[in-house]
Amino acid sequence: MSIKRITLNAVAVVLALLFIFPLIWMLLVSLKPNGVNVYTLSDWIKWSDLTFANYAKVMKDSQILRWTWNSAVIGVITTVVSLLFSSLAAFSFSKLPFKSKGLFYLLIVSGLLIPTEAILIPLYETTLHLKLIDNIWAIILPGLTNPLGILLLKQFMDGVPKDYIEAAQIDGCRSVNLWLRICLPLTKSAMVSVGIFYFILSWNNFLWPYLSITSQENMILSAGLPTFLSNNIMSLNMIMAASSIAAIPTIVVFILLQKHIVQGVAMSGIKG
Template sequence: MKGIAINIIAVILALLFMFPLIWMLIVSLKPDGVNVSALSDWVNLSDLHLHNYTKVIKDSQILRWTWNSAVIGVLTTVISLIFSSLAAFSFSKLPFKSRGLFYLVIVSGLLIPTEAILIPLYETTLHLKLIDNMWAIILPGLTNPIGILLLKQFMDGVPKDYIEAAQIDGCRNFGLWYRICLPLTRSAMFSVGIFYFILSWNNFLWPYLSITSQENMILSAGLPTFLSNNTMSLNLIMAASAIAAIPTILVFAVLQRQIVQGVAMSGIKG
């Protein structure tokens, strides 16, 4: 009986969390002016259509924004993973002077809020002539030290015997990283990669400031611009929000186990 009660509570909570999503989807399919505020509007499915979606796609560049977000997210994730894993390998397996000090300095970057560096970051980007360029979003995204912190915990768990055996066979530092540590921390790399991609996809403030043209905007920055111009049409707003939510829903549905592992990684000691 206890298990049945827990399952019933879990289903109720799941429905409560899904309610806003279901409401958004139904409103997005309703004619303009119908906001599903009454129960009769919910059960009436005869007036559902895709006109709101076609209008959003026609009147905005939401598909281009989604593509930009995907490209920037993939590039940021791949480059960040390479840099983070190399740095984590250095701090974990290579003895050098002031290693603890350098690691402390890098990890302390987590204490600095993004808002505190916006002005110097904008001035630097402007000086490098990267304003309204996707690299203005990608390059600052590579400085997040969370990947170094997490991957180091896993590389600390790689047995020293493997490293010493490879060194006896003549394997150099790059080979130790590529042939030993990288395969043994593949699951951690995958989880950190998902974490990086989610951070890039949800990034709003800096892309909103650094991108000036609509065709170069990412989804998180372009969507508010479209919504601000259509505040009187709730149905269009919900259609645009649904289009923006579909990629993240698909990613979560396919990679939910890895995403949960990525969220729990901060509590794992390698």
């Protein structure tokens, strides 16, 4: 093995340790008795006092499991429907000829220039008019379209060879079948990558759910967790336990789908 390869591996290991260190510290603190922190080396290697009491107390004193369930339901619905809309829009812009396609695409992509904070007031007024305040659909509906997802999927669908499309059209394949049988299978990794992006975006969404949901039982994790933490600001162990519970779903998603994430990034520059 060359010196360059050894150096790169060593740097990668150091970076990995730097990234995983806060997670390990958070987990250890969450498992320590209330009032016991992990500041010294002896605290790190002393595992005899580890306990799940903090987790039990968090689940007892808050509705964190309900918040997690709400976040998961909203995340799954938003991801599935957003992927459907985004892939259809990306297919239309990439493979279907129609008038003013460039103008419509420019209008959609220009949505990336508008910050969420700029539309909160009209969004709240619309939600209030539809009587969706304190309803999970108030969170789901505004998140069903995302210009960035359309932009990314279009770039991948531009890489689908025209020969495949033309051959399918000669065989009598219509637009819906072109999307379903040609483009979707060839952009599977991209779909998974964008789906993960949608799910994480929904999972970490804070400002709008915090404004639109008023009851504890309808809150999602990102909005309910700060409320719980503010009531336990003096207990670092409780805070770390609650944070560990909140981090578990996203970590599991990345572990299970990391192969597709890597493939999606690797394919992002491939054309034709």
